[in-house]
Amino acid sequence: MDKGRFGVPAGVRDWAIALGVAALLLGTGLSKERPGTDPDMLGYALLAAGGLALAARRRAPLTVLAVTGLCAVGYQAVGFDVLAVSYLVAVYGAVRAGHRAVTVAASVTMLVVLLLTALVFHDGPAGEALAQARHVLEVAWLIAAFAAGEALRQAEQRADEAERTREETARRRADEERLHIARELHDSLTHQISIIKVQSEVAVHVARRRGEQVPEALLAIQEAGREATRELRATLEALRDDDTTPPRGLDHIPELVEQANRAGLEATLTIEGERTDVPAAVGRTAYRIVQEALTNIARHACAPTASVRIDYRADSLAIQIDDDGKATPDTVPRPGLGLLGMRERVTALGGRLRAQPRSERGFTVQAELPVERAS
Numbered sequence: 001m002d003k004g005r006f007g008v009p010a011g012v013r014d015w016a017i018a019l020g021v022a023a024l025l026l027g028t029g030l031s032k033e034r035p036g037t038d039p040d041m042l043g044y045a046l047l048a049a050g051g052l053a054l055a056a057r058r059r060a061p062l063t064v065l066a067v068t069g070l071c072a073v074g075y076q077a078v079g080f081d082v083l084a085v086s087y088l089v090a091v092y093g094a095v096r097a098g099h100r101a102v103t104v105a106a107s108v109t110m111l112v113v114l115l116l117t118a119l120v121f122h123d124g125p126a127g128e129a130l131a132q133a134r135h136v137l138e139v140a141w142l143i144a145a146f147a148a149g150e151a152l153r154q155a156e157q158r159a160d161e162a163e164r165t166r167e168e169t170a171r172r173r174a175d176e177e178r179l180h181i182a183r184e185l186h187d188s189l190t191h192q193i194s195i196i197k198v199q200s201e202v203a204v205h206v207a208r209r210r211g212e213q214v215p216e217a218l219l220a221i222q223e224a225g226r227e228a229t230r231e232l233r234a235t236l237e238a239l240r241d242d243d244t245t246p247p248r249g250l251d252h253i254p255e256l257v258e259q260a261n262r263a264g265l266e267a268t269l270t271i272e273g274e275r276t277d278v279p280a281a282v283g284r285t286a287y288r289i290v291q292e293a294l295t296n297i298a299r300h301a302c303a304p305t306a307s308v309r310i311d312y313r314a315d316s317l318a319i320q321i322d323d324d325g326k327a328t329p330d331t332v333p334r335p336g337l338g339l340l341g342m343r344e345r346v347t348a349l350g351g352r353l354r355a356q357p358r359s360e361r362g363f364t365v366q367a368e369l370p371v372e373r374a375s
Contacts, residue, residue, distance in 0.1 A: 015055050021086050022051025028082045029075070046075040050086035057093035062102060065090040069110045076114060076136045077121045084137045088145040095149030096156075103149075107142055182236050189232060197225030249283030250310065253290050257308055260294045266305040267294065273312030282369045285345045286310070286319050289353075292338045293321035293365045301325025301363060316351075317369045324362040331357045342367070 025047040050071030057064045065087070072084035087110065094103045114136050200222040207214045253269065260267040278286075290308055297306050303325030311318040339355055342365070346353040351369040358364050 010058060011055075014058060017089065018052050018055040020051075021054055021089060022048045024085060025051050025082055029080050040078075043075045043078045043080040046071045046078075047080065047082065050075075050084070054086055054089055054093075057090060058097075061090070061094040061097040062099055065094045065099075065103065065106055069106065069113075072110070072136060073113055073117055077117050079121070081136065083141070087137065088141055091142065091145040092149040095146050096153045098153060100146075100150065103146065107146070111137060111139070111142075185232065185236060193225065193228050193232060196221070197229055200225050248287045249280065250278065250286055251283075252287055253308065253310065256287070256290050256294055260298065260306065263298055265294070265298055265303065268305075268307050270307065270309045271312075272309065275312055278317055278371050281349060282317055282371055285349060285351075285369060286317060286367075288345055289319055289342050289365065289367050290321060292342055296338055297321075297323045297325060297363070301327065303362060313371075315371060317371050319365075319367045319369070321365045322358065322362060323364075326361075327357040327363040328361060329357050329359060331363075 026044060029044060029047050050068045053064050053067040053071070068084070068086040068090040072087050075082065091103055091107060094106075118136075200218060203218055204214050204222050207218070257267045257269045294306065294308070297303050301323050303323035306321065306323040309318075309320045309322075311320075342355070343353050346367050346369065349369050351367060353368075354364070354366040356364065
C-alpha cells in the first residue's frame, strides 16, 4: 500500500481529506442564511456528497471531477452560495494524474453552467447572479488548483526520471563490473586450468598406451580438470549474459530438452495450464533452473530418463524436473554451486525451491515462482 512521509496509507489520507472538506462545506453552508426548509436538506446532502467523493480521487480522478462539479451546480441551484472546495481539490487531483486537457474543458464548462444556473434560479439582477456564480467557483482559486496539480505532477515526473537514471547507472556499472570479473577470470584461470586438463589427459593416455595401470590420483585430476573447465565456461557465460543478446526464457526450454536427448538422456517436456506471458526475470530463472537441473542429471545422476514439467498457474509458475537416477531417499544432496545458484535466483524473485531425492528413486527439483498478473 502506498504510504506517505509519515507512513500513513494513501487511503487513510484520502478519507481524511474527504471528511475534512465535507465538514468545511457543511460548516460554511450552516453559517449562511438559508432560503427554506426543503431545499436545505438537499443542499446539505450535496455539500456532503461533494466532499466525500474526494475519497476516490486517486482511483477515479475524472469521475470525482464530474461528481464534485455536479454537486456544486446542485447546491448552487438550491441557493447555497458556498465555494466549491471539493471541485478545486478534484481539479488538483485530475491534473496531478495527467488529465490536463479534460480538466480544462470540464472547468470551462463548469464556469458556464454555474453562470447559467445562477441566472435561472436566482431572483434578482443579472449582476447578483454573476456574483453568486463567482462566489461558488472563483477563477483565481481554479487557476491555483490547476497550477498546484501541474507543479506536483512535474515534480513527480522529475523524481521518477531521476530514479530511473540512478537505476540505469547502477545497472550499467554492475554490467561493467561483471564483464571485468569475466575478463579477469578468463585471463587468470582459463589458461592454467587448460594446462592442467591437457597434461592430465596426456598422462592418462600415455599410461594406457604403455599398458600401465593409471593411478587413481591421476584419474581424479583428469576429472577435476574437465569439471573445472565446464564450471568455468558456465560461469563466464553467466557473467557475460547481458542485454546485448536476446535473453533465454521459457520459449527456449524445448531446446534444452532436445539437447539433453541428443546427449543420450531420454527427456520429456510437459506444459500444463493456460500459457500466459510472464515477466522476463521469471522466464530467465525458469530457463536457468531447467538448464542446471538437466546438466546435473547428465553429469551426476546416471539416469536413463528425465521429465520436465512447466505448470502455468493463476499467480505463479511451477517448474519440476524429475529423474530416475541413482539417488535414493537416504541420499544427502551435495550443496554444489549449481544448486546454490538456483536457490539464489528463486529467492531473489520471492519464490520457493525444493531439491531432494524422490521417495522411490531418483532426484527432483521443484520451483515455484510468483507471477504478477496485469489487472
